[in-house]
Amino acid sequence: MTKTYNQMGLIGCGLMGGSLALALKRAKLVKSVVGYSKSPSTTARAKALGVIDQEAKSAMQACAGSDLIVIAVPVSATSETFKSIRQFVQSNVLTMDVGSTKQDVVQNAEKYLGWNGQYFVPAHPITGKEVSGVEHSEAALYQDANVVLTPTPATDLDKVQEAQALWTAVGGRVHVMPPCEHDALLAGISHAPHLVAFSFMNSLLSQESYASFMKLAGPGFRDFSRIAGGDPVLWRDVLLANRTEVMGQLRQLVLSMQAFQKALHAQDGDALEALIVKASKARNAWRP
Amino acid sequence: MTKTYNQMGLIGCGLMGGSLALALKRAKLVKSVVGYSKSPSTTARAKALGVIDQEAKSAMQACAGSDLIVIAVPVSATSETFKSIRQFVQSNVLTMDVGSTKQDVVQNAEKYLGWNGQYFVPAHPITGKEVSGVEHSEAALYQDANVVLTPTPATDLDKVQEAQALWTAVGGRVHVMPPCEHDALLAGISHAPHLVAFSFMNSLLSQESYASFMKLAGPGFRDFSRIAGGDPVLWRDVLLANRTEVMGQLRQLVLSMQAFQKALHAQDGDALEALIVKASKARNAWRP
Structure with a gap:
């Protein structure tokens, strides 16, 4: 039985994050999405398109009250995001990213999330389009896509299983391996x-x-x-x-x-x- | 007004030649196709699929009585083909190839066709599939494809225009340039x-x-x-x-x-x- 979430906090309303929000809502796994993007006009567009249900003014605001947090920002903005949301990464929340590289993300998670980094599951869905931006989001983007989860020995196993169920529910084929692999x-x-x-x-x-x-x-x-x-x-x-x-x-x-x-x-x-x-x-x- | 042909002699019943036969028949520019392939089973398959109307036992037999000759063999077999059909390359026949390189083809045409090489128009339709073989032929293969004709200074200009009209009629965008270019x-x-x-x-x-x-x-x-x-x-x-x-x-x-x-x-x-x-x-x- 795949867990359902009351609120998804989406940090970075682009193609990858927007598509995951749509996919999770279509699968009825998420009731509502609170989204934040660095550029307020992007957040507004995501709201207008129905990709998110509520605009947040900061990454922290997107996380407050969320039981699912998805970080979908450019890889270089990940550490900054970890810093600003570290208090929300907790045992009752599933936190994931969608970045295309994993060793750097794991290093930053260890550095900035500290002990609670164990509740963060590094993820990389291998898909995309040559067009970016929330306007190209689609619920089917993850259908049949390979999704790699790269937990460390410290990562909470329940959270890994939760992530595995979530990605499987949106059509992904999940693989689990170390970040370096x-x-x-x-x-x-x-x-x-x-x-x-x-x-x-x-x-x-x-x-x-x-x-x-x-x-x-x-x-x-x-x-x-x-x-x-x-x-x-x-x-x-x-x-x-x-x-x-x-x-x-x-x-x-x-x-x-x-x-x-x-x-x-x-x-x-x-x-x-x-x-x-x-x-x-x-x-x-x-x-x- | 595009010229119509009574008989197309097709040497090499593969994807490229087979698709051209289908396209010309669909456009009603060719009444009948006589085909030859090195392997008799290929020729038989082309006949069974309706790509050609008559099986020839040799390249010469495919050319006899044809007012359009298309050489669609691997580039390395072009010179051998030129040798065997040279008597059929004449002013009342349009002869073309479809090879992916043109300088070598032009050199071989000069060498083996002699004076009548002027009636041969080197052609390269830039299209294809990653599957080869007559069974993948389709009449629409040349729709919107770039087709390059590479006449030499010796090539008969009427024949170049005839070739241009033919490729345009099957949907190609024709470009004319020297073989080296x-x-x-x-x-x-x-x-x-x-x-x-x-x-x-x-x-x-x-x-x-x-x-x-x-x-x-x-x-x-x-x-x-x-x-x-x-x-x-x-x-x-x-x-x-x-x-x-x-x-x-x-x-x-x-x-x-x-x-x-x-x-x-x-x-x-x-x-x-x-x-x-x-x-x-x-x-x-x-x-x-």
Whole structure:
């Protein structure tokens, strides 16, 4: 039986937080949502769109009286948020974030939440859109999404189970692993690819033929470069926070590219085909 | 007024050729299609699916009596095809290919078609799917696709106009440019990205966490790696044929990646954000 909540305090009314509010209300797991965003106009828009039921003037006000607190701010604003709401992180409240990196969040939780950090469950739903903002929120965003919970040895196990039930109820496939494992895996499947997609756009931009490139670009370009449209502040924070793992993944990628360059240079069709067969088989075997 | 054809000779009954046959028949521009594939079972399947109307036992047989010839074989089989059908490439016939590289095709046309090479119009419709084979053919494949024609100074201008009308009639947006320009542009927007996507899969495969990577992979991974599922023989040929341009694009990409690595190493958030802003703005400004 999934627990229901009287009041969700939402800090950061963006795409991720707004979609979770909608999903939890649709699933009838939350009665009312009190939302706060740094920009008052965002909070007002969230209210006007029905994503939140009540506007809060501060993060603290969003937390007061809430039995569910969700921090959905850019990763770089997490520590500031922890500082301002620490008194509300308690045993009778489930507190979670939705950030794309986890080791830094866990470190900040330990630093700023102290003993009550045990009631905080670090969470990362692996989904999103290339458009941000509360106006793109949708209740179905977490349907079939992988959601990673990264408790530490200190985290309260009941709270982890509560979080697991909540994410499952909105359609997520929950995985539980240590923060460092999460960050290493995400560097490979998400963070490094974003860096490469950004670099790819900048590489085309740096060339005289840029306009011609864009005119001929087809479906391959569209999909390969889609993630390059991501939010700059969010991705700056993610890449900085997880830079060691991201750099490691880039090294691996460059090694794999060098195998291709070597085969091309030698005009070795067999070697080239073998490299592509390996990649193509693996990609076609993947099921989301 | 777009010209109509009595008989299309299709050499290579795969996704590209099969889709063009369906599109031309739907547009009532072709009365009947005679098809040939190296593998008799493919030709039979194309017939059974209604993609072609008659099976040919050889490329020559497919060309006999055809006023439209379409060569839709892997790039590496183009010269062999030119050799076997050269007597059918004539002024009263429109002959085209659909290959992804054009300088090599033009060279082979000059070499094997001789004087009548002037009636051959090199063409590249920039579209496709990550699945190949005649069974995935669809009449709408070329709708809104960019189609590049790469005549040489020797190509018959009437034939270029005929080709332009034909591709426009099946929904393509036709661009005319020299073969070398085509290959340089495609290296940037398609060939190098394919090489990177293949390398990305191989990089993940080379790591112990491969199974975990695949389990957590989300929509970003799905789109970024989609083109890695491409056909190995087709892409071996493309990368080999266009290797000089592809290597040049890889150099540009690596330079752009190094700008990110430098910013990450220095933990320079401002520089990192500026790099991402540039990429993200450009990607979001692109309209297919």
